[in-house]
Amino acid sequence: MAAEMDVMEKIISLCKRRGFVFQGSEIYGGLAGVWDYGPLGVELRYNIKQHFWRKFVVERDDIYGLNASILMPERVWEASGHLDSFTDPLVECKVCHARLRADQEDEIRAHEEGHQKKGEKVEWSEPKVFNLLVETHLGAVENEKSKAYLRGEITQGVQVNFKNILDSMHPKLPFGIAQIGKAFRNEITPGNFIFRDREFEQMELQFYVKPDEKTSQEVFEYWKQFAMEWYLSLGFKEENLRFREHAPDERAHYAKAACDIEYKTEFGGWKEAWGIHHRGDWDLRRHSEYSKVDLSYFDEEAKERVIPYDIECSGGVDRAMLYVLLEAYTEDELGGEPRAYLKLAKHIAPIRAAVFPLLKNKPELVSKAREVYAMLKKEIPNIAFDDNGNIGKRYRRQDEIGTPYCITVDFDTLGEEKPEFKDTVTVRDRDTGEQKRVKIEELKDLLK
Numbered sequence: 001m002a003a004e005m006d007v008m009e010k011i012i013s014l015c016k017r018r019g020f021v022f023q024g025s026e027i028y029g030g031l032a033g034v035w036d037y038g039p040l041g042v043e044l045r046y047n048i049k050q051h052f053w054r055k056f057v058v059e060r061d062d063i064y065g066l067n068a069s070i071l072m073p074e075r076v077w078e079a080s081g082h083l084d085s086f087t088d089p090l091v092e093c094k095v096c097h098a099r100l101r102a103d104q105e106d107e108i109r110a111h112e113e114g115h116q117k118k119g120e121k122v123e124w125s126e127p128k129v130f131n132l133l134v135e136t137h138l139g140a141v142e143n144e145k146s147k148a149y150l151r152g153e154i155t156q157g158v159q160v161n162f163k164n165i166l167d168s169m170h171p172k173l174p175f176g177i178a179q180i181g182k183a184f185r186n187e188i189t190p191g192n193f194i195f196r197d198r199e200f201e202q203m204e205l206q207f208y209v210k211p212d213e214k215t216s217q218e219v220f221e222y223w224k225q226f227a228m229e230w231y232l233s234l235g236f237k238e239e240n241l242r243f244r245e246h247a248p249d250e251r252a253h254y255a256k257a258a259c260d261i262e263y264k265t266e267f268g269g270w271k272e273a274w275g276i277h278h279r280g281d282w283d284l285r286r287h288s289e290y291s292k293v294d295l296s297y298f299d300e301e302a303k304e305r306v307i308p309y310d311i312e313c314s315g316g317v318d319r320a321m322l323y324v325l326l327e328a329y330t331e332d333e334l335g336g337e338p339r340a341y342l343k344l345a346k347h348i349a350p351i352r353a354a355v356f357p358l359l360k361n362k363p364e365l366v367s368k369a370r371e372v373y374a375m376l377k378k379e380i381p382n383i384a385f386d387d388n389g390n391i392g393k394r395y396r397r398q399d400e401i402g403t404p405y406c407i408t409v410d411f412d413t414l415g416e417e418k419p420e421f422k423d424t425v426t427v428r429d430r431d432t433g434e435q436k437r438v439k440i441e442e443l444k445d446l447l448k
């Protein structure tokens with residue numbers, strides 16, 4: 001277990017050192033469950049989100065994009081059932097007054113063991129129901145009417161815009177609405193780095209189908225497989241992902257059926273990555289009731305109004321990023337030296353390729369390398385230039401952040417002694433360390 005914990009610690013340290021993830025408001029002592037993403041973290045997240053958007057929206061003709069607001073009035077959360085049911089059971093340790101989730105057995109046990117080492121026996125308070133929604137007030141007067149909530153799931157922004165999408169895009173069932181955005185939960189025990197946060201980002205699809213049990217079950221199966229394939233395409237090994245069906249008593253209040261995609265983590269075994277939920281007509285029916293706006297859909301074929309069923313795919317961006325880092329972190333030996341590097345899938349690596357002049361103090365190499373860099377950057381924006389330190393160190397620096405290729409401009413590129421190599425560069429592969437000579441004009445295709 002100790003060695004396994006090390007991997008997480010090494011990733012946390014790498015993320016801070018290399019500008020992926022910082023503790024939120026760190027110079028003020030940090031805010032629990034809140035993280036800031038640095039230059040490389042932003043790029044990695046952007047690539048994950050863009051890959052989601054591409055596969056779930058852009059490449060399809062039955063899914064519409066949406067960007068709804070984070071702040072929503074109390075009535076929305078009454079209707080969605082979150083005010084009543086979006087709760088965790090909270091227990092308090094009577095020895096040190098720490099508050100933990102009663103249903104998280106591993107954490108409860110670890111807490112008890114901590115006290116046992118000091119000879120203390122833990123007693124717990126009776127579980128209390130604790131609502132996870134983050135409340136705020138809008139406007140100059142703070143009262144019941146000014147109350148609003150930061151959304152606890154991005155889903156509700158889609159449900160309240162269902163009619164807007166019907167009226168503006170005139171979609172035919174089945175169709176979906178996808179969104180990426182921040183969600184907020186007052187988690188009792190945030191932790192495990194960016195695994196469980198109080199502020200986090202979700203990528204979701206709500207896919208609406210005719211309210212028919214058989215069809216909706218088939219669609220549920222379809223999106224389960226689709227989400228799994230999407231997750232695998234981030235570079236996961238098949239054996240590290242699995243489905244887990246929820247038992248009826250662990251489903252969220254809105255779900256008729258639910259299945260998670262789980263990742264085998266280094267820090268705590270199988271943990272949730274995505275949720276695929278059969279939400280039935282729960283949300284649209286409740287919002288119709290509470291808003292008094294008709295959210296039904298007119299089925300032209302059957303000549304009847306129906307409230308569609310909603311099959312949801314819901315994944316966390318932060319969690320995907322954590323799992324991608326855990327999966328990619330690799331230690332090996334290259335050229336007789338130990339190294340640690342991120343074996344990231346090429347399409348999500350924060351930097352696609354780095355261009356170097358072999359030597360920093362040879363102006364002809366530097367200017368040629370700058371030229372290659374500028375040419376590539378026009379086509380593939382996430383290209384870096386580095387001329388700092390010796391070439392071996394530059395390779396290691398790029399390996400550590402997962403850059404798939406390093407391109408070096410050397411004396412052969414200039415073609416002075418070996419005209420046959422003029423306008424070629426070396427391209428080094430991150431995983432194998434192997435180098436090959438490639439014509440500069442062929443680089444764009446190689447990198448794309």
Ligand code: GAP
Nearest residue numbers: 153155195196197200273274275314315316319
């Ligand atoms: N709309 C459905 C929904 O929100 P969920 O299972 O509560 O379902 C979906 O959350 C996904 O959001 C999870 O699979 C996880 O990836 C991510 N997620 C949920 N709570 C999170 C938290 N506190 N920190 C980071 N990610 C979280």
